[in-house]
Amino acid sequence: MRGDLSRPATLADVASRAGVSPATVSRVLNGGTAVAPGTRALVEQAIHELEYVVNGHARALAAAASEVVGVIVGDMSDPFFAHIVAGVQDQTFLAGQLALVCSTGGDPSREIGQLEHLRRLRAGGVILVGGAIRDHHHQLELTRQLTGFLRRGCRVVLCGRPPIPDLPQASAITFDNTGGTMRLVEYLTGLGHRRIGYITGPMAQSTSRERLHGFRITARDHDPALVAEGTFTRESGRVAGLKLLRHKGVTAIVAANDLMAAGALAAVRTDGRPVPQQVSVAGFDDIEFCQDTHPPLTTVRLPLREAGATAGGIACGLAQPPAGVIRLNADLVVRGTTGPVRE
Amino acid sequence: MRGDLSRPATLADVASRAGVSPATVSRVLNGGTAVAPGTRALVEQAIHELEYVVNGHARALAAAASEVVGVIVGDMSDPFFAHIVAGVQDQTFLAGQLALVCSTGGDPSREIGQLEHLRRLRAGGVILVGGAIRDHHHQLELTRQLTGFLRRGCRVVLCGRPPIPDLPQASAITFDNTGGTMRLVEYLTGLGHRRIGYITGPMAQSTSRERLHGFRITARDHDPALVAEGTFTRESGRVAGLKLLRHKGVTAIVAANDLMAAGALAAVRTDGRPVPQQVSVAGFDDIEFCQDTHPPLTTVRLPLREAGATAGGIACGLAQPPAGVIRLNADLVVRGTTGPVRE
DNA sequence: CTGAAAGCGCTTACAG
DNA sequence: CTGAAAGCGCTTACAG
Known part of the structure; x- marks a missing residue:
């Protein structure tokens, strides 16, 4: 079929095989300008025979479009x-x-x-x-x-x-990171929680700061010692959860995302405290798996x-x-x- | 700084500003050939001043490299x-x-x-x-x-x-889709399971077929009615799980991936049967969340x-x-x- | 409706 | 160590 198997066909190859100019091939390809049906058929045939694939780099360069x-x-x-x-x-x-x-x-x-x-x-x-x-x-x-x-x-x-x-x-x-966290914490406060531990994401990130902000302005009498920093991974949540559980009187742990909440859940379980009877846990994002944790995870849904x-x-x-x-x-x-x- | 703010600087712009040829700029950029330190500095200065960023399309076209x-x-x-x-x-x-x-x-x-x-x-x-x-x-x-x-x-x-x-x-x-499934099913068989339901992925996919194959050759006296097809999503697993549970005597459900296993787990729970006392459930892949389902999900780990x-x-x-x-x-x-x- | 020609922004032998 | 020139494979006014 192809003359030189090692070199992909170019638009010029197509043009010469179809017996038209490169400009015409380009028009068939891009479909802007009108092309005579017969000519078009010829070009399409050549494209097919040569297994021609337009070079995106050349096109991007010439058309300045990406x-x-x-x-x-x-x-x-x-x-x-x-x-x-x-x-x-x-x-x-x-x-x-x-x-x-x-x-x-x-x-x-x-x-x-x-x-x-x-x-x-x-x-x-x-x-x-x-x-x-x-x-x-x-x-x-x-x-x-x-x-x-x-x-x-x-x-x-x-x-x-x-x-x-x-x-x-x-x-x-x-x-609405801040608002979502506020609604979550208000709900917990409504349930009587006063000492709530919070697992934040890396403080350098805006997401973490916004969520933590929602926590801080909603959690009443909130103890700064009850904030632990994680990295949005399950394992970091587990470690942070363990740390928070060492503090007296903590009745709830809120994590800045579901992955860390899952880790915290595992930490609470390790500690032998029933959820939610002794400790409540919540996350953020509502990823699909929240329905399957034990118990299913309370969280904040993000679309x-x-x-x-x-x-x-x-x-x-x-x-x-x-x-x-x-x-x-x-x-x-x-x-x-x-x-x-x-x- | 820049003459024409609407047009990004080109290599030619850099060359003229540095007072060298385009070829030299290209050499500085690609670092193959040697360039006199003084010249290099001049070029680098110009690149910096013009905020020059090489055009990847032009480069790919000229060098035929991607x-x-x-x-x-x-x-x-x-x-x-x-x-x-x-x-x-x-x-x-x-x-x-x-x-x-x-x-x-x-x-x-x-x-x-x-x-x-x-x-x-x-x-x-x-x-x-x-x-x-x-x-x-x-x-x-x-x-x-x-x-x-x-x-x-x-x-x-x-x-x-x-x-x-x-x-x-x-x-x-x-x-090792087939082998992994075989090990899983053999383990279940060893626990006394005889009527095992299987939730397969789309049969058009090789992954599904390989895993199902492992199931078929390992599950003794296996009843063809006990295979339901899902789409690798949690929801499809739930639906398939519900269907399998209608069959008498099913003591285990194996899904072709963890997502569907999570759905099946939910189905079994809905049905009010304790896991694993009445029904065992297992998945495939070992995604992180398997540790957090209730109970934690038995599965096959893929790297x-x-x-x-x-x-x-x-x-x-x-x-x-x-x-x-x-x-x-x-x-x-x-x-x-x-x-x-x-x- | 179609073609010849210039140009997109690089790289790379080829000289020097 | 450096430059002039050709070429990569397209598109797009400009003519006709």
């Missing part, structure tokens, strides 16, 4: 990110685009490097997922990078992190996949960037791990 | 895929490459389209994750696509699916992240393609959902 959306996440093994990415991909698929998923492995400095990578590939959209890092230098560098993206017409979306005041052109989709889809739609250019910030609700989901304090 | 690895998965919200992708990304990061993650949403026909997309971008490596589809036409088309990749020197890795006889150049990393990392290393060119198929173990993990049959 069909790639970049997504920067923490770690895919965390369901929080996995569900958001699934939502993004629902949209990139619809748009016929590709998602370049970069993970930082939780190391904020990597975020910048990944952005640079995405800039190289001239991503048409970029989505930053999850908590922003507080570090000032990092923020500065981030703003600089994103400015570069915006300047060339790239769509920038912040998903699950606060808007950047200096960059109002960047769309922002936020979760993760929906958030990802919204972000993806904007980043692909399928949806218009919103005028203001899109705020997504965080609803309390009461299950079996929480109950009234025993007198 | 720094992108494609990964095709089912759906990121399934931990099976999420963990494998996390492993892949561990390696792409080390290699300084980017992962283009395409999801098929479980629709096999999408796999081909996504591959075509990856071909366009001249991915340097491509990883197909998870079960292969049996459909003959699909197989043919897949082989055709992959041949195209291989022909141009792209590294092809099959991760969690069997090797393709026609394409020995494609690396394959397989899980998912490790598999992803191995695949990623090969796809990035960091590791040599293996001589033969890499077979990964699937170890039985006994927890609380399984126990002896009560007389």
Whole structure:
């Protein structure tokens, strides 16, 4: 079939085989301008015979257009990110685009490097997922990078992190982290809990700070010693839970995400205290498995996949960037791990 | 700083600002050939001042090299895929490459389209994750696509699916699906279970078929009516579990993955039968949450992240393609959902 | 409806 | 150690 098996066919190959000019082949490919049906058939035949696949790099270079959306996440093994990415991909698929998923492995400095990578590939959209890092230098560098993206017409979306005041052109989709935690803690307070332990995520991240903030302003007479820091992993939640249980009179433990709550649940069990009779436990995010823990986990539901889809739609250019910030609700989901304090 | 703020700086801009030729800038960028220290400094200064970022498309076009690895998965919200992708990304990061993650949403026909997309971008490596589809036409088309990749020197890795006889150049990393299931069922048989219900994944996928095969050849006197088909989701497992429980004398339910096992567990609970006293339940994969179900889920452990990392290393060119198929173990993990049959 | 030509932004032999 | 030039594979005004 092919003359030179080692070299993929080019548009020029197709043109000469079909007996037309490269421009015509390009028109058939892109379908903008009209092409005579007969000519079109000839070209399509040649494309088929040569198993021609357009070179995306050449196209991107010539047309200055990109069909790639970049997504920067923490770690895919965390369901929080996995569900958001699934939502993004629902949209990139619809748009016929590709998602370049970069993970930082939780190391904020990597975020910048990944952005640079995405800039190289001239991503048409970029989505930053999850908590922003507080570090000032990092923020500065981030703003600089994103400015570069915006300047060339790239769509920038912040998903699950606060808007950047200096960059109002960047769309922002936020979760009601503070409100969700407040509703959860108010509910616990209503059940009579007074000494509530809190397992926070890394304090450098906005998500952690917002959730902890909700806890602090709602937990009455709250003892600063009752806050332990984890890393959003199950194991860190287990360790933090064990630590919190050493304090006298703790009747409830709230974790900043479900993974850590699962770890805390295991810690309470290890300690031999019944849940929720002696200790209540709650998480945040409402990942699917919350229904299957023992008892089922009380938590705060976040529409993760929906958030990802919204972000993806904007980043692909399928949806218009919103005028203001899109705020997504965080609803309390009461299950079996929480109950009234025993007198 | 920049003359024209709307246009990103090009290598030519850098060259003229530094007072050198484009070739020299390219040399500084790629670091192959030697460049005089003074010249290098000049160029680096210009790069910095212009905030220059190399155009990856132009580079890929000129050098015919790509720094992108494609990964095709089912759906990121399934931990099976999420963990494998996390492993892949561990390696792409080390290699300084980017992962283009395409999801098929479980629709096999999408796999081909996504591959075509990856071909366009001249991915340097491509990883197909998870079960292969049996459909003959699909197989043919897949082989055709992959041949195209291989022909141009792209590294092809099959991760969690069997090797393709026609394409020995494609690396394959397989899980011991059959053996793992056999060990699980033998263990159950050893506990006295005779009527074991099995929840299989979609029969079109190789993963499902391999696991079911392990079940069939191990379960003694196995009743064909005791196999229900799910879709690897929790909900499908719940529905299938309910169905299996209607059969008389079922003392154990084995699901082809943990998500469906969690659903089955919920079904058994709904039915009011104690686990494992009246019904044993088991899954496959050993995702993290298995430790937290009630009771903790007996399952078969798959080294998912490790598999992803191995695949990623090969796809990035960091590791040599293996001589033969890499077979990964699937170890039985006994927890609380399984126990002896009560007389 | 179609073609010739310039250009997208790099890299890489080839000279020097 | 450095530069001039050709070429990578497309797209897109500009003519006709």
